[in-house]
Amino acid sequence: MSPPKRIDQVIPTLASRDAIGRHTMQVRDLLREMGFASDIYYANASADVLDEGRHIEKLGDADPDGRWLLYQMSIGSPAAMVFARRPEPKLVDYHNITPVELIAPWDPEVGEELRIGRAQMRHLAPLTAFAMADSAYNEAELKAVGYKVTAVAPLLIDMDEFAGRADRGTSRRLEGEREKGGKDILFVGKVAPHKAQHDLLKALAAYRGLYDPAARLRLVGGPISETYSWALDRFAEDIGLTDAVDLPGSVSHAELIAYYQAADVFVCLSDHEGFCVPLVEAMFHGLPVVAFGAAAVPDTVGDAGLVLDSKEPIRVAAAIDRVVGDDGLRSILRTAAAERVASMSLERSRSKFAEVVNSAIDAVESERPSGVQSVTYRS
Amino acid sequence: MARGDPEAGTTGALDVDGRRAVLAKVRDEIDAEVALRRSSGSVPADLEQRLDEAFSELSPGEGSDYLIRQALEVVDRRAAVAPQVPVASERPGGSFFKRMIRAAVGWYVRFFVAQLTSFAVAVARALHLLAEDLEDLRNETSTQRPPLADGLAVNRASDDLWWMPLAVSAFSDASAPVMCGDIADFATLRALRDAGVDAYGVRDSGDSSGTRAGEGLDVRNEGLLDHARTLVQGAVGGALLEGSIQWIGPRRADELLGTLEPNMAEGTVLMVVSSTPQAWSRLRDPVLADLAPGRPLHPETWVHLMQRHGFAEPRLHRGGPDLAAKWRTSSSGSTPLDQALGSVMESLLGGPDEYAVIAARGAGTR
Numbered sequence: 001m002s003p004p005k006r007i008d009q010v011i012p013t014l015a016s017r018d019a020i021g022r023h024t025m026q027v028r029d030l031l032r033e034m035g036f037a038s039d040i041y042y043a044n045a046s047a048d049v050l051d052e053g054r055h056i057e058k059l060g061d062a063d064p065d066g067r068w069l070l071y072q073m074s075i076g077s078p079a080a081m082v083f084a085r086r087p088e089p090k091l092v093d094y095h096n097i098t099p100v101e102l103i104a105p106w107d108p109e110v111g112e113e114l115r116i117g118r119a120q121m122r123h124l125a126p127l128t129a130f131a132m133a134d135s136a137y138n139e140a141e142l143k144a145v146g147y148k149v150t151a152v153a154p155l156l157i158d159m160d161e162f163a164g165r166a167d168r169g170t171s172r173r174l175e176g177e178r179e180k181g182g183k184d185i186l187f188v189g190k191v192a193p194h195k196a197q198h199d200l201l202k203a204l205a206a207y208r209g210l211y212d213p214a215a216r217l218r219l220v221g222g223p224i225s226e227t228y229s230w231a232l233d234r235f236a237e238d239i240g241l242t243d244a245v246d247l248p249g250s251v252s253h254a255e256l257i258a259y260y261q262a263a264d265v266f267v268c269l270s271d272h273e274g275f276c277v278p279l280v281e282a283m284f285h286g287l288p289v290v291a292f293g294a295a296a297v298p299d300t301v302g303d304a305g306l307v308l309d310s311k312e313p314i315r316v317a318a319a320i321d322r323v324v325g326d327d328g329l330r331s332i333l334r335t336a337a338a339e340r341v342a343s344m345s346l347e348r349s350r351s352k353f354a355e356v357v358n359s360a361i362d363a364v365e366s367e368r369p370s371g372v373q374s375v376t377y378r379s
Numbered sequence: 380m381a382r383g384d385p386e387a388g389t390t391g392a393l394d395v396d397g398r399r400a401v402l403a404k405v406r407d408e409i410d411a412e413v414a415l416r417r418s419s420g421s422v423p424a425d426l427e428q429r430l431d432e433a434f435s436e437l438s439p440g441e442g443s444d445y446l447i448r449q450a451l452e453v454v455d456r457r458a459a460v461a462p463q464v465p466v467a468s469e470r471p472g473g474s475f476f477k478r479m480i481r482a483a484v485g486w487y488v489r490f491f492v493a494q495l496t497s498f499a500v501a502v503a504r505a506l507h508l509l510a511e512d513l514e515d516l517r518n519e520t521s522t523q524r525p526p527l528a529d530g531l532a533v534n535r536a537s538d539d540l541w542w543m544p545l546a547v548s549a550f551s552d553a554s555a556p557v558m559c560g561d562i563a564d565f566a567t568l569r570a571l572r573d574a575g576v577d578a579y580g581v582r583d584s585g586d587s588s589g590t591r592a593g594e595g596l597d598v599r600n601e602g603l604l605d606h607a608r609t610l611v612q613g614a615v616g617g618a619l620l621e622g623s624i625q626w627i628g629p630r631r632a633d634e635l636l637g638t639l640e641p642n643m644a645e646g647t648v649l650m651v652v653s654s655t656p657q658a659w660s661r662l663r664d665p666v667l668a669d670l671a672p673g674r675p676l677h678p679e680t681w682v683h684l685m686q687r688h689g690f691a692e693p694r695l696h697r698g699g700p701d702l703a704a705k706w707r708t709s710s711s712g713s714t715p716l717d718q719a720l721g722s723v724m725e726s727l728l729g730g731p732d733e734y735a736v737i738a739a740r741g742a743g744t745r
Contacts, residue, residue, distance in 0.1 A: 105439040108449045202430040231437040238433050293611055303398045309614040313427055318409045329405060336398055
């Protein structure tokens with residue numbers, strides 16, 4: 001098999017405010033710089049990035065000799081079936097699919113998409129020549145369902161996008177609240193059952209009861225499940241935390257920076273994360289991180305945050321108190337976070353990603369030589 | 380690393396290994412602080428349980444009936460197909476153009492939409508009928524335990540915790556808290572705590588009447604299997620299974636071990652304590668014995684399941700009340716009739732009423 005002239009990407013939904021969407025556009029630019037022609041084909045796209053790719057119907061005639069296809073896999077989509085039927089050599093870039101049981105009871109429609117996504121993941125395994133994943137955890141999932149040749153390839157994150165000016169109005173409001181006393185605990189991510197914002201509320205209740213009665217929790221992110229959002233609101237009310245919990249929904253980039261700047265600690269108690277970009281964003285902003293070590297979270301945080309193996313509210317509260325009250329520990333975490341962020345810089349990640357693409361080409365060209373079943377690149 | 384340690388300010392420059400060591404130490408100190416707070420009673424013992432209960436009241440129901448109803452709600456919402464195609468456009472004049480097309484082909488689209496909607500409604504109706512039939516069928520054939528009144532949740536054949544020294548010995552070196560589940564009363568947890576073992580309980584109960592506020596017992600109000608699913612590798616320093624594991628049946632028992640095993644570190648001890656099937660029928664409370672959805676497994680079955688899930692060299696211990704032994708002691712007859720009667724009684728009564736199976740998670744055994 002000869003090396004490809006072009007590597008096109010297929011993605012269920014291309015969105016500008018989505019980490020996988022931004023990664024896909026970065027991958028396209030990198031592939032072009034590596035000398036391949038490359039375009040993005042999507043089943044859906046947000047209005048502002050329609051021109052960054054084309055609809056999947058326009059994939060055109062098959063070109064199994066000159067073109068390879070790379071599928072960005074994260075949820076069930078008709079795009080996966082279009083991809084599966086194409087004759088071109090196939091690569092997969094896996095960003096994880098949330099376990100169905102975490103979502104389905106709350107939102108059966110999203111649950112069904114995830115169930116379909118898992119089925120499509122298994123279906124694509126024997127059809128895929130080379131699969132990459134953005135964490136060792138995700139790579140293990142690929143192997144578990146039968147992907148033979150796999151590698152860890154980093155998510156391409158442009159850290160410059162994290163920088164910018166904070167929204168003045170939001171900063172003023174948050175600063176005003178800080179003057180009343182109490183620490184600010186932040187989590188950024190879709191309000192969703194698998195992100196377990198309800199466990200953050202439990203931790204806040206314990207933290208206020210044991211350490212800081214004036215502490216606040218800010219949960220930034222839009223909802224994906226009306227049922228869960230309703231339950232979260234009611235839960236805050238039932239345990240008397242309505243005034244201590246800020247749920248601003250989806251916010252602008254400038255507002256998000258204000259939230260990061262005004263926080264004392266970033267706490268993530270998700271039951272499942274395929275990568276969790278906000279953890280990196282928090283580290284970028286110098287916020288100490290306390291996280292429950294579920295799924296790929298330990299891979300993302302490394303030793304740059306306090307990763308807990310339990311999210312009992314009292315334990316989380318004690319961890320928050322330790323991190324916000326211990327200057328030495330904060331100094332260690334800040335230094336480690338800066339190193340971690342540097343290790344994930346776009347320049348380094350592009351270089352590693354390019355290595356993986358080249359090894360994918362070698363592996364596919366030599367038709368999977370025996371003895372080389374896994375290529376793992378670690379930072 | 381002590382909090383506010385003057386050295387701490389300079390440790391920002393630690394290398395990776397140094398950093399990991401500091402973080403491990405901080406985690407240990409947090410564990411110690413939590414244990415101290417619990418044992419001193421400065422944390423309300425039922426704080427976490429109350430929080431769990433408050434949220435679980437707002438959580439969706441469980442079980443297939445609930446999921447079917449939710450899925451049907453989605454079908455109902457989607458059954459009516461809208462003929463009004465959106466006409467919004469980002470291009471100048473695009474909206475007007477789309478509206479013209481929509482008006483022009485409206486009669487055509489409506490014809491198909493009417494048929495599609497009619498078909499979808501018929502399918503939804505059929506699904507509702509099937510779901511109702513399924514629910515009726517399940518109710519008729521259900522082996523679900525009728526609700527038991529408080530106080531009937533007796534979970535062992537006797538109050539004699541004869542196996543506690545075995546448990547203390549097995550868990551004394553645990554590197555993390557030992558999970559005890561599910562506990563119907565608090566005797567196990569209290570005895571472990573008194574023996575210096577860091578342990579917490581899992582208890583599947585909607586009420587909090589049995590909590591022991593002020594005793595510093597850590598009890599999570601959650602189903603045992605649900606709790607096992609949330610564990611991460613290394614989170615528990617051991618697992619002691621008792622109580623409802625006597626009722627759950629072989630399939631659930633297999634599932635429970637399969638869920639626990641990947642999250643237990645190599646060498647972590649698993650202990651199962653149960654009544655024997657023979658003792659079950661003589662339980663102190665006949666209502667519980669009758670209404671429980673299952674019966675205890677034979678100890679050999681637990682040994683088999685443990686080995687299947689990578690727990691190495693299970694050891695079986697028997698103990699508790701032993702009616703056969705009592706009968707032997709009290710019977711002094713030596714005639715052939717006495718001996719025949721003795722043999723029948725021993726086979727009816729079996730050996731001791733309870734058993735404990737202890738095994739450690741092996742390395743790479745799966």
